[in-house]
Amino acid sequence: MLIxxxxxxxxxxxxxxxxxxxxxxxxxxxxxxxxxDADGRNRLDYLRGLDPDDFVMMDRCPITSEFVYGQVLRxxxxxxxNEILDALGQLxxxxxxxxxMCQNPAGSTETIxxxxxxSWKPPALHAAVAAKFPEILExxxxxxxxxxxxxxxxxxxxxRTKSPGRLISAVVHRVYRRFPEVWFFDSRNAT
Numbered sequence: 395m396l397i398x399x400x401x402x403x404x405x406x407x408x409x410x411x412x413x414x415x416x417x418x419x420x421x422x423x424x425x426x427x428x429x430x431d432a433d434g435r436n437r438l439d440y441l442r443g444l445d446p447d448d449f450v451m452m453d454r455c456p457i458t459s460e461f462v463y464g465q466v467l468r469x470x471x472x473x474x475x476n477e478i479l480d481a482l483g484q485l486x487x488x489x490x491x492x493x494x495m496c497q498n499p500a501g502s503t504e505t506i507x508x509x510x511x512x513s514w515k516p517p518a519l520h521a522a523v524a525a526k527f528p529e530i531l532e533x534x535x536x537x538x539x540x541x542x543x544x545x546x547x548x549x550x551x552x553x554r555t556k557s558p559g560r561l562i563s564a565v566v567h568r569v570y571r572r573f574p575e576v577w578f579f580d581s582r583n584a585t
Contacts, residue, residue: 395444395489396451396569399458399537400496401530402523405553409494409561410453416562421451426519427463427472434460434472438481446489449573457481458493461540462533466526467519486544492568494561495538497552498531 396413398406398421410421428434437456444450461478464471471478485491523530541548547568551561 395446395449395485395491396565397455397458397491397493398451398453398496399455399493401462401498401527401534404496404498405551406453406496408553409496409551409558410451412558412562413451413565417451419449419451421453423453424456424459427467428456428460429472431473435477438473438477441481441485442488444489449569450489455485455491455493457485458537458541461537462530463523466529466533467522482540483544486546490547490572492565492572493541493546493548494565495534495541495548495550497550 398409398413400406413419414421424437428437434456441456457478460471461475461482464478465475538548538550549561549564549568
């Protein structure tokens with residue numbers, strides 16, 4: 395499993411596009427925050443149902459994104475935080491994912507407007523994210539610390555300071571180790 399995670403404007407969509415072309419795989423996209431606890435549980439159940447032997451790439455993971463955005467924007471997660479943390483531990487045990495943690499390239503608290511239009515992101519949500527962006531960045535730091543404590547394989551990346559080639563190489567190496575039969579690397583697709 396490969397998860398591309400990070401705050402708005404950090405380059406996730408760009409990386410997902412690169413990896414989709416490079417590995418000839420489509421990413422899972424859950425499209426916005428869960429509407430209620432039941433929707434959040436359905437997303438967790440879907441993740442629990444994934445075959446750990448199949449390669450899956452996610453443009454944000456419902457567990458990690460809800461850990462950040464649910465707490466900041468609503469003051470609670472959907473479902474409750476204890477279920478989110480349990481699901482995070484189960485994800486680590488079942489799939490041992492590689493997580494690319496995209497960092498805010500604009501600076502410590504500035505937000506960058508994304509150029510990719512997202513149909514699921516209404517203007518009110520975009521405005522709420524912009525207003526709470528410093529808190530979102532702080533929450534991502536807490537998430538990063540928790541991922542380290544749980545021994546997740548995390549690659550930190552900032553598209554303004556790090557070479558995409560090195561990131562691609564690191565991801566290919568880690569994923570190929572776990573799924574050698576799946577990958578045919580064609581560098582001509584890595585543009």
